[in-house]
Amino acid sequence: MKELKEQLINRIKAHFPDITVENNFNYNRFDVSINKESIHSILFYLKDVMGFKHLSDTNCVDWLEEGEFEIVFIVWSPAEKIKIFVRTRIDRNNPVLETLDMIWPQLHTYEREFREMFGIQFTGLEAPDEFILEDWQGPPPYRRDFDTAAFAAETFFERPGREDAEDVREAITKLTGEEIPEFAKKYSR
């Protein structure tokens, strides 16, 4: 399998010399990263030329600190029994990508989800604005800077009968008599 993976990687590299490859998985997987301009051509190439016919999954990672979104396409070749994670990154402040649903029609649904949940715009995507969220006004909720806890606190009521809850740190200080100085409390959990 190691050789097969090497072979496949070389074939891809011959056409897309700019890719970065990660091939340290000891099972039937390797990863390639590519710039967003070439994402359509590489996916077409993998599907139509190299037999990676099946799109197993697509996902998005929010690299908040790096200011980027990463979209990952997992493609599978039934003949070679190998899967490739194809990754591409886009600017988090201007998250735009051309639609890819002509390659695999099911990408249409994924793109609608990414648009709603991460706020990524897919030019050429023809679909109603709303997907799962109804009347959503706030920021895209899958972004890491979306404060889920605050949203839950605002949205859901407090069920009665939960007043006996205790804070672990406080319970321990009560037991020991430890006095945490005021200025230090911002570091308590």
Place this chain on the structure above:
Amino acid sequence: MSFFDLKGTLKPLTALKQFGKEPHTITYPKVSKEAADRYRGFHYNDLDECIGCGNCSTICQNAAIDMIHLEGIEGGKGDSGLRPRVDHGRCCWCALCVEVCPTGSLSLTKDYLYVSEDPDSFLWTPGKDNPGGKEKISFFSTEETSLNVFQRVPMTEIEGTERIKSFAEVVLGYSEDEARAEASRCISCGLCTEVCPDHMHIPEYINAIANGNDADAVRIIYDNNPLPEMCGKVCTRRCEDVCAIATRGEAIAIRWLKRYATETAKTADIIHEIVNPEIKEANGKTVGIIGAGPSGLTAAYYLALRGYGVTIYEASAKAGGATMYGIPKYRLPLESLQKQVDYIQSIGVKIHFNTKVGKDITFKEIYDHYDAVFMGVGFPDAWSLGVDGENAKGSMQAYRYLYMINSGEKVDVGDKVIVVGGGNVAIDAARVSRRMNAEVTILYRRRVEDMPADWEEIEGAEAEGVHIIPQAIPIKVIEDEKGNVKAVEYLMAEMVPDERGGRPKPVAIEGSNTIIEATAVMAAIGQMGDYSFMSEFEDKIKINRGRFVTNDKQQTTDPKVFAGGDAVNSTADAISAIADGFRACKAIDEMLSKK
């Protein structure tokens, strides 16, 4: 349309192909489908494994998890006594709680059906309210899948053969990146603070380090410990034993992180600058302190901050007590300790060095002169081996040996040293002797795993070539014709289980006598107090089994006199002494501010 619709007549007959197939109707009584592997249904919690760290509750973005008291669960060392209760009406089954649970007690099950008219009945306690869940666990975390980081950032040390060439510090300390990474492993539960005798604010200072704010970490640390760099290097760190992460991984390196933070303050002046202590105006009251060990220094520091005039009487030439004279410099360099003492003096604590109470000044003078007295007098004497020949030249107390080496005196131990004992003092004496170019053998009555010494110290000694003979009981020191130590005779012991359930006891095996050559023998089997300096107060200040009798405020049977450290508690560690000093300070302040 033709009159006879052949298609319309035949088509319905295709339904016949279903004939003989299993019907798709629902069976009665209804059997639910088995959920998929790794299905995330209702929670189950193993209440015995759970330690009540509350990480599950903290991570829950839906605030679905409360930590509550359950009947019959008390908590104690390393257990808050609280357990999670889940509002299953809020839960979104993301299972983050499972992935951050350090113990692995929390899991999700294949159970997903729950029907009730009462929405409040969705609030229940996993484990307690669904004991059967244990059989249906499907989503759980392992050491590999858990979101906790179970591996400690390793500490860099000088290599064993290299370090015996000098007294250079063995442990090199974390770099900034290493410290941040290690600090980030902490889940801030605070279980450690309970077992820390001084109840230091551990999660807070670790979190400050993780957030890149070392100065805040130092300030938090100095809130109740004025000798933290010493603790950061040599503390017995009982906190790490109960670390939540240690249930499945390596405890957070609490001690090394404290060391990292305090070492960022390189001089006493910088400590002063960072801590920026608020020193109250002098209130005219005075406290006399006997002994500049950890307990005395601590009481002095915090009393001085509160406006008291504090004077310490110290018999030796330097402050630090057992941490100055008992701990070898490769573990706690002189400059490190000195820096902390300088800082304590800089806020107004006066220390009279080389002033032995009972000789250079009487206890009564101190008692009469001050509004309150604190005694942190330590254990200056040591138990002798109690075997024949132990008065031979070259037979000594390990504690005295360390004292002399640390005072800069020369001690000739020859090239074959035998140390008797298994505590930190024994290991220290052995490792110091290695640095004096001697071959060193430790004789210990029990097994290596029974040694009370810190495991890292034991490993350190072994790496430096110290030979440990466990289950060996010395019975005789053999002298040569000049009265010098020539050899030690010992018996091997077998471990016999204790009938009363205690730890196994070593029992000497008759006829197993072995003789080992030696040029010096050091006893490290325990220390004891010397209270002759206060003989005239014998009736007022009670001593029981070699230690002062005190109440929970460190007050002795004379209300004006407080005591702490080894002469009070049996844990014999610096952090307990510091805790004593801190407690005594609060009690003295309370007492004197009323007057």
